[in-house]
Amino acid sequence: MRLFHFCAPQFLEAIKREGLTMGMTPIVKNGAIKFIPGQQWLTQNPSFEQSWNGRVLVKYDRAAFRLTICIPKDERNRLVPFIPNYRDALGTAMLPAFDDDEDCKNWFVFVGHVKPSWIREVRARAKPVLCGVDS
Numbered sequence: 001m002r003l004f005h006f007c008a009p010q011f012l013e014a015i016k017r018e019g020l021t022m023g024m025t026p027i028v029k030n031g032a033i034k035f036i037p038g039q040q041w042l043t044q045n046p047s048f049e050q051s052w053n054g055r056v057l058v059k060y061d062r063a064a065f066r067l068t069i070c071i072p073k074d075e076r077n078r079l080v081p082f083i084p085n086y087r088d089a090l091g092t093a094m095l096p097a098f099d100d101d102e103d104c105k106n107w108f109v110f111v112g113h114v115k116p117s118w119i120r121e122v123r124a125r126a127k128p129v130l131c132g133v134d135s
Contacts, residue, residue, distance in 0.1 A: 003042040003071065003108060006050055006063040015067065016122065020114035027093040040114045042069055042079075045106040048125045052101065061125065068121040069114060082107035 007015055023040035026033055043050070046066065053063045071079055080086045086109050087099060 001044075001071070001076075002046075003044060003069045004046055005040070005042050005067045005069055005114070006048070006053070007065050007067065008060045008062050009064050010060070012065050012122070016116060016119065019116040019118070020069075020110070023110075025090070025109065026095045026098070027090060028095055029093060033095065038112060040110040040112070042108045042110055042114075043103070043106045044108070045103055051103045064125050066123045066125070067119050068123075069118055070120050071110065071114070071118060075110075075112075078111045080109045080111065082109060 005015075005020060020040040024035040024037050025039040025041075026035055028034070048063050048066060050063045053061065080089075082099070083105050086107075087094060087104075
């Protein structure tokens, strides 16, 4: 299974060196937003036009680079499809509107760290886009 991870330019070199280590899942706990660490988000959708890219108010392109990821067969038991498995496991803790997007059917969560050697290709978007609010 070929999966992808998208990232902003400022994170690319660290990811190439260390792999995917900083992924988290936002949840609601006791009325506050908390994060579950060690959750690397991947997708089956290779398009640079990722619907989630413009949702967060940051002024950089979070999908400027596409990394092709190959999870080894002996590690695939840590790969969880977002729908229905991961979403159902989160239940009421899931951040409201987190999955208000049909593309979530393409999402996977790898529980743990994605090693640098699992990154098979890095491609840049032809023309990065400015996201977020204007100043």
